[in-house]
Amino acid sequence: xxxxxxVAVRDAFSRAPxxxxxxxxxxxxxxxxxxxxxRLVHEGHAPARLTTALVRDVTRxxxxxxxxxxxxxxxxxxxxxxxxxxxxxxxxxxxxTFVRTALERGIxxxxxxxxxxxxxxxxxxxxxxRTLTPFRYEASVLAGVPFLxxxxxxxxxxxxxxxxxxxxxxxxxxxxxxxxxxxxxDEAMADAQRLGFAEPDPAxxxxxxxxxxxxxxxxxxxxxxxxxxGELETRGLERLHPLDLAAAGDLGGSIKPVAxxxxxxxxxxxxxxxxxxxxxxxxxxxxxxxxxxxxxTSSGRLFFSGPGAGPIPTAATILDDVVEASRGAAPxxxxxxxxxxxxPSTPWLLRVAGTQAGGEDIASFLGAYxxxxxxxxxxxxxxxxxxxxxxxxxxxxAVAALTAATACDALALRALED
Amino acid sequence: xxxxxxVAVRDAFSRAPxxxxxxxxxxxxxxxxxxxxxRLVHEGHAPARLTTALVRDVTRxxxxxxxxxxxxxxxxxxxxxxxxxxxxxxxxxxxxTFVRTALERGIxxxxxxxxxxxxxxxxxxxxxxRTLTPFRYEASVLAGVPFLxxxxxxxxxxxxxxxxxxxxxxxxxxxxxxxxxxxxxDEAMADAQRLGFAEPDPAxxxxxxxxxxxxxxxxxxxxxxxxxxGELETRGLERLHPLDLAAAGDLGGSIKPVAxxxxxxxxxxxxxxxxxxxxxxxxxxxxxxxxxxxxxTSSGRLFFSGPGAGPIPTAATILDDVVEASRGAAPxxxxxxxxxxxxPSTPWLLRVAGTQAGGEDIASFLGAYxxxxxxxxxxxxxxxxxxxxxxxxxxxxAVAALTAATACDALALRALED
Numbered sequence: 001x002x003x004x005x006x007v008a009v010r011d012a013f014s015r016a017p018x019x020x021x022x023x024x025x026x027x028x029x030x031x032x033x034x035x036x037x038x039r040l041v042h043e044g045h046a047p048a049r050l051t052t053a054l055v056r057d058v059t060r061x062x063x064x065x066x067x068x069x070x071x072x073x074x075x076x077x078x079x080x081x082x083x084x085x086x087x088x089x090x091x092x093x094x095x096x097t098f099v100r101t102a103l104e105r106g107i108x109x110x111x112x113x114x115x116x117x118x119x120x121x122x123x124x125x126x127x128x129x130r131t132l133t134p135f136r137y138e139a140s141v142l143a144g145v146p147f148l149x150x151x152x153x154x155x156x157x158x159x160x161x162x163x164x165x166x167x168x169x170x171x172x173x174x175x176x177x178x179x180x181x182x183x184x185x186d187e188a189m190a191d192a193q194r195l196g197f198a199e200p201d202p203a204x205x206x207x208x209x210x211x212x213x214x215x216x217x218x219x220x221x222x223x224x225x226x227x228x229x230g231e232l233e234t235r236g237l238e239r240l241h242p243l244d245l246a247a248a249g250d251l252g253g254s255i256k257p258v259a260x261x262x263x264x265x266x267x268x269x270x271x272x273x274x275x276x277x278x279x280x281x282x283x284x285x286x287x288x289x290x291x292x293x294x295x296x297t298s299s300g301r302l303f304f305s306g307p308g309a310g311p312i313p314t315a316a317t318i319l320d321d322v323v324e325a326s327r328g329a330a331p332x333x334x335x336x337x338x339x340x341x342x343x344p345s346t347p348w349l350l351r352v353a354g355t356q357a358g359g360e361d362i363a364s365f366l367g368a369y370x371x372x373x374x375x376x377x378x379x380x381x382x383x384x385x386x387x388x389x390x391x392x393x394x395x396x397x398a399v400a401a402l403t404a405a406t407a408c409d410a411l412a413l414r415a416l417e418d
Numbered sequence: 419x420x421x422x423x424x425v426a427v428r429d430a431f432s433r434a435p436x437x438x439x440x441x442x443x444x445x446x447x448x449x450x451x452x453x454x455x456x457r458l459v460h461e462g463h464a465p466a467r468l469t470t471a472l473v474r475d476v477t478r479x480x481x482x483x484x485x486x487x488x489x490x491x492x493x494x495x496x497x498x499x500x501x502x503x504x505x506x507x508x509x510x511x512x513x514x515t516f517v518r519t520a521l522e523r524g525i526x527x528x529x530x531x532x533x534x535x536x537x538x539x540x541x542x543x544x545x546x547x548r549t550l551t552p553f554r555y556e557a558s559v560l561a562g563v564p565f566l567x568x569x570x571x572x573x574x575x576x577x578x579x580x581x582x583x584x585x586x587x588x589x590x591x592x593x594x595x596x597x598x599x600x601x602x603x604d605e606a607m608a609d610a611q612r613l614g615f616a617e618p619d620p621a622x623x624x625x626x627x628x629x630x631x632x633x634x635x636x637x638x639x640x641x642x643x644x645x646x647x648g649e650l651e652t653r654g655l656e657r658l659h660p661l662d663l664a665a666a667g668d669l670g671g672s673i674k675p676v677a678x679x680x681x682x683x684x685x686x687x688x689x690x691x692x693x694x695x696x697x698x699x700x701x702x703x704x705x706x707x708x709x710x711x712x713x714x715t716s717s718g719r720l721f722f723s724g725p726g727a728g729p730i731p732t733a734a735t736i737l738d739d740v741v742e743a744s745r746g747a748a749p750x751x752x753x754x755x756x757x758x759x760x761x762p763s764t765p766w767l768l769r770v771a772g773t774q775a776g777g778e779d780i781a782s783f784l785g786a787y788x789x790x791x792x793x794x795x796x797x798x799x800x801x802x803x804x805x806x807x808x809x810x811x812x813x814x815x816a817v818a819a820l821t822a823a824t825a826c827d828a829l830a831l832r833a834l835e836d
Contacts, residue, residue: 046574144718146575150568153745154738156464157564285703292721299734300562300725303710307718316717320572327571329747 023048023326026082028098029089030055030062030070033112036311037086037318042066046319052080054089054098074098078105084134084322087111096120103127103135108325110318112139118216118229122334129333134325141167141214141221142291144313145306148221149324152332157297160222164260164416165293166286167214169308170198170205171237171257175274176287179245179254185237197289197308207236208257208272215259215272218293224263225339227270233343233392235273239411244351247384250377251349253278256286258416262344269344276349276386276415283416343392347374347415350395353382355408362402369398386415441466441744444500446516447507448473448480448488451530454729455504455736460484464737470498472507472516492516496523502552502740505529514538521545521553526743528736530557536634540644540752547751552743559585559632559639560709562731563724566639567742570750575715578640582678582834583711584704585632587726588616588623589655589675593692594705597663597672603655615707615726625654626675626690633677633690636711642681643757645688651761651810653691657829662769665802668795669767671696674704676834680762687762694767694804694833701834761810765792765833768813771800773826780820787816804833 025041027034030053041050042065050068054077058070071077074094077085078101085102087109089095095116102109104127111117116124117137128135138148142165151158166172170192178188189206192198204210212229220226240255248255256277261270277283282303286292292305307313348371352362363373366387371394375386387395395412403410443459445452448471459468460483468486472495476488489495492512495503496519503520505527507513513534520527522545529535534542535558546553556566560583569576584590588610596606607624610616622628630647638644658673666673674695679688695701700721704710710723725731766789770780781791784805789812793804805813813830821828 040574145720146568146572147565150564153742154564155741156458156734156738282703285700299731302563302722302724304720304722306720313717316574320574323573324571327748329571330745 023322024051024081024083025049025322026051026077026080026085027053028074028077028085028087028095030065031088031090032311033314033318034086034088035062035065036315037088038062038065038068040312040315040319045316046322048319048322051082052077074101078102078107082107084108084110084325086318086322087113087116088318089113091115092119096124099124100127103131103133106131106133108134110136110321110325112137112143112314112318114140114210114213114217117220118213121217121220122226125331125334128331132330134329135331136321136325137217138321139314139317141217142293142304142306143317144308144310145291145293145304146317146320147293147304149321151222152334153329157299158222159298160224160295161264162260162262162296163218163222163293164258164283166256166283166291167259167293168205168211168257169289169291169310170202171211172286172291172308173197173289174206174237175245175255175257178240178242179249182242182246184242185240206238208234211257211259211272215261215270219261219268219270219339220334223334224261224268225337227268227339227341231341233271233273235271237274240274241351243380243382244349244384244411244413247351247377247379247382248276248349250379251276251375251384251386253281254284255413256283258283258414260344261341267342268339269342271343271346271414274413276347276413278416278418280418281416345389345391347389347417348387348395349413349415350385350387350399351382351411351413352385352402353409355406357406357408359383365402365405366398369394369401371395371398389417441740442469442499442501443467443740444469444495444498444503445471446492446495446503446505446513448483449506449508450729451732451736452504452506453480453483454733455506456480456483456486458730458733458737463734464740466737466740469500470495492519496520496525500525502526502528502743504736504740505531505534506736507531509533510537514542517542518545521549521551524549524551526552528554528739528743530555530561530732530736532558532628532631532635535638536631536647539635539638543749543752546749550748552747553749554739554743555635556739557732557735559635560711560722560724561735562726562728563709563711563722564735564738565711565722567739569640570752571747575717576640577716578642578713579682579716580678580680580714581636581640581711582676582701584674584701584709585677585711586623586629586675587707587709587728588620589629590704590709590726591615591707592624592655593663593673593675596658596660597667600660600664602660603658624656626652629675629677629690633679633688637679637686637688637757638752640713641752642679642686643755645686645757645759649759651689651691653689655692658692659769661798661800662767662802662829662831665769665795665797665800666694666767668797669694669793669802669804671699672702673831674701676701676832678762679759685760686757687760689761689764689832692831694765694831696834696836698836699834763807763809765807765835766805766813767831767833768803768805768817769800769829769831770803770820771827773824775824775826777801783820783823784816787812787819789813789816807835
């Protein structure tokens with residue numbers, strides 16, 4: 001069982017060419033992504049063949065998959081001597097145990113599982129490095145854009161001080177649709193589901209948890225340290241009103257689902273949530289299901305964008321990882337260690353509604369908290385104010401006091417700098 | 419000073435081939451880029467040390483380079499047994515012979531030489547594949563953005579039908595500056611030279627030849643075939659007037675230095691030159707020295723942007739290639755064979771000046787050539803017309819006939835679709 005892996009390792013270092021035979025893939029999981037991988041392989045889009053698949057129900061018919069040995073027994077998967085194991089079970093267990101065991105036994109692993117990498121990427125990479133076994137997870141973040149593996153092997157380009165991006169295609173589609181159609185988040189989500197841009201249960205897309213896991217993967221991958229997704233400031237789309245989206249447009253920008261992490265002066269700060277993006281910002285043009293990432297590196301600012309997740313682009317990325325894993329490229333150890341993350345100071349977009357207090361009164365109220373207003377916009381009895389940067393503690397305290405004093409309805413969204 | 423570099427090596431190579439020593443680099447050429455490589459190495463930014471450099475003048479002082487054996491003898495370079503040779507001589511000969519010899523002898527090569535790759539990339543890669551020797555040229559196109567090597571090893575992502583980009587930072591800076599400052603191309607170029615964004619002799623940046631070589635590298639790298647840079651439709655910035663740039667703005671777009679290649683229905687079409695880019699196009703936001711590339715892949719549209727060439731970003735990319743080359747990743751053969759390239763049909767931005775002919779007369783004149791006007795704009799006695807797509811033959815014939823009939827001054831620039 002370890003023979004193919006050993007051959008692959010030798011390939012990399014003896015500079016021998018890749019194996020001439022199709023790469024034997026075993027799939028762990030045959031859900032939407034797994035089925036797309038199987039289909040691309042069956043249709044001949046990759047130099048690979050599918051031998052075995054671990055599934056819950058071996059009796060179900062699997063169209064478009066071609067001949068494959070379906071099993072519920074992980075040992076049978078290992079015994080089939082795959083060149084590469086593709087893990088698309090999702091979630092932590094049993095994926096973690098299966099991937100760890102495969103790597104311990106020298107079988108290369110490709111995964112698209114952001115939750116697994118966010119929680120146990122460091123542990124699994126340590127095993128891969130120790131056993132000299134290829135281990136790739138390109139499809140876990142920006143699944144349609146190849147870049148993670150690139151930076152893993154390029155130490156100068158990977159010196160990143162800041163990452164800000166749109167990493168959840170579903171919520172980006174929902175906000176774009178709600179903005180363009182002047183509809184509610186719920187209505188836009190119904191459209192997304194009808195068009196196949198959202199899962200039947202999109203809770204983790206809407207509440208930011210999917211983005212938090214992806215940001216944790218990025219932080220670890222780019223050497224900003226291991227952080228717990230649960231510790232990140234994570235806001236969802238729930239409290240957004242269609243008028244917020246329209247007001248953002250009136251203020252020359254738009255509201256986008258942003259994930260951001262920055263390392264400055266020895267401190268790491270991060271947030272996830274809908275944020276005001278000024279019209280001139282690179283992320284302003286990223287609409288629909290598209291994903292994008294802006295990286296501040298030691299050589300300058302890089303920007304990558306591409307299609308958001310979807311079974312076929314994700315499966316294509318997984319298969320490219322399979323090709324790379326089969327060539328035996330050695331995994332590269334990453335700087336580890338857990339990192340404490342704080343919430344950053346940023347500008348804010350503050351919506352205030354349902355109060356008779358005048359604009360000057362509110363401005364001086366905010367001023368008493370050290371919050372300064374840059375621009376204001378009124379529409380339908382509500383006012384939106386773009387502030388200069390301040391901490392979350394400060395804006396939260398001001399919002400709480402303002403709400404208590406005037407019984408208004410107030411919401412503070414983060415805003416990106418121009 | 420080399421201590422951090424050694425630590426970095428251990429980090430990056432925690433797997434088997436960890437050289438206990440820094441990577442030994444021999445430089446071919448110690449001009450602007452070579453000196454930047456030497457400086458980054460000397461300052462400890464890479465897990466490497468510089469052993470030997472091939473130069474014309476061994477007596478010249480080389481500040482910031484650290485101790486290095488300067489020689490005029492290529493055999494002395496080979497005899498120094500470098501782990502990797504970095505070729506930054508530029509041009510075809512003697513670079514081609516030296517690189518070929520190094521690869522024949524199994525010495526990994528990293529180059530930033532777009533001319534060499536455009537003309538002889540296929541021949542050199544064949545040698546590298548035959549001798550199983552790493553060969554990398556990431557810095558030859560979009561030197562600040564790592565992506566070429568990524569696609570070399572990822573066959574599904576590399577299925578590209580169209581590439582359109584801004585690949586020359588100098589001309590992009592010049593057009594951005596001329597547009598913003600309402601100055602001539604020459605004045606903007608003087609600014610670029612003063613700021614270090616242009617070489618003392620920027621002829622190949624202005625006339626499109628630099629971009630033609632880069633497009634040839636991209637076409638070959640992405641499997642669109644080997645083409646001769648000299649056969650590409652290549653236009654320079656020379657005939658642009660500041661009013662053209664202003665008129666483009668009035669028409670909701672801007673003029674950018676575009677390189678484009680597309681493969682459809684078995685035909686490859688390409689052009690290089692200043693083109694009208696509509697405001698909603700991804701390239702519209704790429705200003706200053708920035709470079710960018712839009713790729714239509716089988717999984718969707720990808721976009722990459724980053725800093726244009728400059729000695730330090732280019733040197734950082736070269737050193738990342740050195741790290742990858744020293745890890746021994748085998749080169750991947752690419753689909754070769756020479757490709758015939760035609761000039762595509764595109765929309766055009768047509769400037770007409772110095773005629774008393776009325777707008778309707780000109781429109782019906784163009785209509786007689788099958789050229790249909792979508793929008794027109796008049797400023798200072800000149801008129802700019804955005805047309806629907808037609809061939810270069812057709813627009814050239816119409817311009818020649820119009821000029822002959824009315825003694826007007828006319829210029830046709832290509833335009834990108836929205």
